[in-house]
Amino acid sequence: MPVHSVSNVVVLPTKRTKSVLITMPDFKKIGAALLPPLFVMFMALLLWQIFASSPNSGLPPPTTVISESSDLILHPFFDNGGTDKGLGLHVLASLKRVALGYALAAIVGIGLGTLVGASQLFMRGLDPLFQILRTVPPLAWLPISLAAFKDGQPSAIFVIFITAIWPIIINTATGIRNIPDDYKNVARVIQLNPIQYFSKIMVPAAAPYIFTGLRIGIGLSWLAIVAAEMLIGGTGIGFFIWDAWNSSHISDIIVALFYVGIVGFVLDRLVSYVGSLVTHGMTVN
């Protein structure tokens, strides 16, 4: 072929094969991330199996748990009426209580935290009270709230509320108190009014702290609800565990513990994810 004819051809730039490289999963990385936890989990199950298999063991080995409680594992949402329900439904009942109590704690906690963080006077007045009340264990509030509400349902919600509120108050107050003077000076130079200062400086500046409090709060809520439900009864994952203990269904308890752990983990991740969205990755330093 003569060379000059080639010059008439418009050469389109060849497409880079970069996209192909990206779609190829990096097996090495995935393996490095997945193998260690899978290995540890396998070893834990193995040890459990070995130790629980001895004839005088009080706890069932994993194989027994799976065979005895297979319907609990496979059908989380069955409902045979009364308290005979799937674990999914029990978890939902617990989550409903947590949602209510925690939402109230978040609203009141952020409000009180802001007040205490922004005003020396409120700080002096309220802080001693907070410091004493926050050390009261969650369950110690239960008898008092049962006496006050005369009903299990609101009492459980109150226990969640009073458990989750302290870290939210304390972290919010710390966040408000730690707003750098520079930000305050900027606000003063451009003459933001108090409402603008609150929404444009205070809340975003304290957001990383507030979310730290919210994250601790959700963890404590989930800890408290299981214990509270054991005493209150009716529905909920805590009640289920207590009920299974009374009927000597140890395998069911073990399955329920897995549920509790996984839900707690998901709740923590959820709050932390919302936090990272709101604070744009700003971290508490």
Next chain:
Amino acid sequence: MHKSYLTLSHVGKSFQRGTNTTEVLRDISLTVERGEYVSLIGHSGCGKSTLLNLIAGLTPVSNGTVLLEDKHVNAPGPDRAVVFQNHSLLPWLSVYDNIKLAVDKVWAKESAAQRKVRIMEKLDLVQMAHAKDKRPSEISGGMKQRVGIARALAMEPKVLLLDEPFGALDALTRAHLQDQVMQIHQTLKNTVVMITHDVDEAVLLSDRIVMLTNGPAATIGEIVNVNLPYPRKRIELVSQPEYIRCREAVLKFLYERHKFVEAA
């Protein structure tokens, strides 16, 4: 009688902590004309920043008065915009939104379109329009300071207050930014009061250099007029007698007559 633009007369500032009173500044009288570029220089801890805060209205004076166009300064306001030493941009807002926060407040009566023009104009002036959607954490220290300057300029202050604006920057970035500030000053003919501890910076940028004595109870020790024409070129300046004279005067003041006594 000639009236000055910015007048400080017998200004003093004392801080009280418990029963202890510390006098930081004493009897400072200074006038700044419209369009003038004045630098305040002194050893660290002498009260330069306190003096700037008094002009800004961020801290109230203990004695004397600060007048800007015959009006008493007793509170902070956008007519005395401050560029803070560590940029103080809000990390959760983009570059554009940081300036917008100030512009929306100061120019609230204008239309949204007019305000947008203002923001972009100032971003162009400091050559940061390309990064308008970036967050402060995504840009360099020099860029942050430029955005800080743009934010202050967007308020169109009567006096622009610069608190060691280049202190935290490396030498090359600092030189670049000094040139930019000099150019902006030439374009806008605005009034600037700048704090610095850098002698070359003071001579390069200022019409007058105000030297403060060591604290406590610091006051104005001497004022040097820098009679160099604009635009000033840093390389050409080095060999000019006037530049050398000013530099020498400031250095002598700082290192001979008011030597920093505190152990470093």
